[in-house]
Amino acid sequence: xxxxxxxxxxxxxxxxxxxxxxxxxxxxxxxxxxxxxxxxxxxxxxxxxxxxxxxxxxxxxxxxxxxxxxxxxxxxxxxxxxxxxxxxxxxxxxxxxxxxxxxxxxxxxxxxxxxxxxxxxxxxxxxxxxxxxxxxxxxxxxxxxxxxxxxxxxxxxxxxxxxxxxxxxxxxxxxxxxxxxxxxxxxxxxxxxxxxxxxxxx
Amino acid sequence: xxxxxxxxxxxxxxxxxxxxxxxxxxxxxxxxxxxxxxxxxxxxxxxxxxxxxxxxxxxxxxxxxxxxxxxxxxxxxxxxxxxxxxxxxxxxxxxxxxxxxxxxxxxxxxxxxxxxxxxxxxxxxxxxxxxxxxxxxxxxxxxxxxxxxxxxxxxxxxxxxxxxxxxxxxxxxxxxxxxxxxxxxxxxxxxxxxxxxxxxxxxxxxxxx
Numbered sequence: 023x024x025x026x027x028x029x030x031x032x033x034x035x036x037x038x039x040x041x042x043x044x045x046x047x048x049x050x051x052x053x054x055x056x057x058x059x060x061x062x063x064x065x066x067x068x069x070x071x072x073x074x075x076x077x078x079x080x081x082x083x084x085x086x087x088x089x090x091x092x093x094x095x096x097x098x099x100x101x102x103x104x105x106x107x108x109x110x111x112x113x114x115x116x117x118x119x120x121x122x123x124x125x126x127x128x129x130x131x132x133x134x135x136x137x138x139x140x141x142x143x144x145x146x147x148x149x150x151x152x153x154x155x156x157x158x159x160x161x162x163x164x165x166x167x168x169x170x171x172x173x174x175x176x177x178x179x180x181x182x183x184x185x186x187x188x189x190x191x192x193x194x195x196x197x198x199x200x201x202x203x204x205x206x207x208x209x210x211x212x213x214x215x216x217x218x219x220x221x222x223x224x
Numbered sequence: 225x226x227x228x229x230x231x232x233x234x235x236x237x238x239x240x241x242x243x244x245x246x247x248x249x250x251x252x253x254x255x256x257x258x259x260x261x262x263x264x265x266x267x268x269x270x271x272x273x274x275x276x277x278x279x280x281x282x283x284x285x286x287x288x289x290x291x292x293x294x295x296x297x298x299x300x301x302x303x304x305x306x307x308x309x310x311x312x313x314x315x316x317x318x319x320x321x322x323x324x325x326x327x328x329x330x331x332x333x334x335x336x337x338x339x340x341x342x343x344x345x346x347x348x349x350x351x352x353x354x355x356x357x358x359x360x361x362x363x364x365x366x367x368x369x370x371x372x373x374x375x376x377x378x379x380x381x382x383x384x385x386x387x388x389x390x391x392x393x394x395x396x397x398x399x400x401x402x403x404x405x406x407x408x409x410x411x412x413x414x415x416x417x418x419x420x421x422x423x424x425x426x427x428x429x430x431x432x433x
Binding site for chain 2: 046105149156196212213
C-alpha cells in the first residue's frame with residue numbers, strides 16, 4: 023500500500039489536473055451551481071460521495087467482468103462496452119442513492135437530493151472511470167483518483183461561488199452578464215491553477 | 225412546442241443560429257474548451273457530434289411510438305452510448321493521431337446534455353425527416369462553434385491554422401493553454417450576445433446562468 027503514490031494521485035487529480043480548470047469537464051454543472059455558496063457546498067459533498075463510489079464500482083466491474091479472462095478462463099474482452107456500462111453503473115447508483123436517501127434520511131434528501139439528478143449527466147462522473155480504466159489503476163488508486171477529482175471539483179465550485187456572489191453587485195456590461203463574465207473569471211482562475219503544474223515532478 | 229410547420233431549412237438554421245448549442249443555449253460546454261486548441265481537433269469533435277446527434281435523433285424518432293414513457297431515459301442513454309461507441313471505435317482506427325489527443329472527449333459525448341435534450345424535446349415528438357434536420361442542424365451549429373473557437377485559439381496562440389504557419393513571430397501562448405480556452409469562449413459569447421442585443425433586439429444567451 024504505497025501511500026505516497028495514493029497521496030500523489032489525490033493531489034494530481036485535485037490541483038494539477040483539476041477537472042474543471044485543466045480538463046474542462048463538468049462545466050455545465052460548474053456554472054449552474056456556483057451562483058450561491060450553499061448550493062456549491064451541497065453539490066460538492068454529493069459529488070465527491072458519488073464520485074468515490076462510482077470509481078470503486080466501475081473499477082470492480084471493469085476488472086472483474088470486462089477484461090479478457092476476467093470472469094473465467096476464456097471469457098471475452100468486453101472493454102468496448104465500457105462507455106455504455108459505466109454510464110449504466112452511474113445511473114443505477116444515482117437512482118438507488120436517490121431512493122435510499124429518501125427513505126432513510128428525508129432531511130438529508132431535502133438538502134442534497136436535488137443535486138443527485140444533476141450529477142448523472144456530468145462529464146466528470148463518466149471521465150473518471152474511463153481514465154481509471156485507461157491508466158490501469160488498481161482499486162485503491164482508482165478510489166484515490168476519484169476522491170481527488172471530487173475535492174478538486176469542490177475547490178473549483180467554492181472559489182467560483184465566492185467570486186460570483188460578489189459579482190452580483192458589480193457593474194458588468196450587458197453583453198457579458200451571466201455566462202460570458204463567468205467564463206472569463208474561470209479563465210483567470212485557470213491561469214492561477216497553471217501555477218500548480220510544476221508541483222509534482224515525475 | 226410543435227415544430228411541425230417549420231420547413232426543413234428553418235430547422236437547420238435554428239440549430240445553427242437561433243438555438244446554437246454553445247453560444248445561445250450554453251450547454252455541452254466541456255469540449256468547447258478542451259479540444260479547440262487546434263482546428264483539426266475542433267473539427268474532429270464537431271464532426272463526431274454531427275454524426276451522433278443526427279443518428280440519435282433519427283433513431284429516437286423512428287421508435288418513438290414504441291417507447292414506454294417511464295423507461296425512455298435509459299433507452300435514450302443506451303442509444304446515445306451505442307452511437308458514441310461506434311464513432312469512438314471508428315475514430316480510434318482511422319484517425320489515430322487525432323484520437324490520441326481527444327479520445328477522452330469523444331467518449332464524453334455520451335454525457336452531452338444537448339444530444340439528450342434534443343432527443344427528449346424534439347425527436348420523441350416529431351417525424352423522421354424533421355428530426356433528422358433538427359439533429360443535423362444542431363450538430364452543424366456545434367461544429368461551427370468549434371470551428372470559430374478553434375480558429376481564434378490556434379491563430380492567436382500559435383500563429384498557425386491546421387498546422388500551417390500563417391503568422392511568424394511570437395504568438396499569444398495563453399490562448400492554447402486551458403486558461404485561454406475559458407477566456408476565448410467567454411469573449412466570443414460576449415461578442416455574440418452583443419451582436420444579438422444590438423442588431424436583433426434580443427437579450428443575450430439563455431441557458432445555465
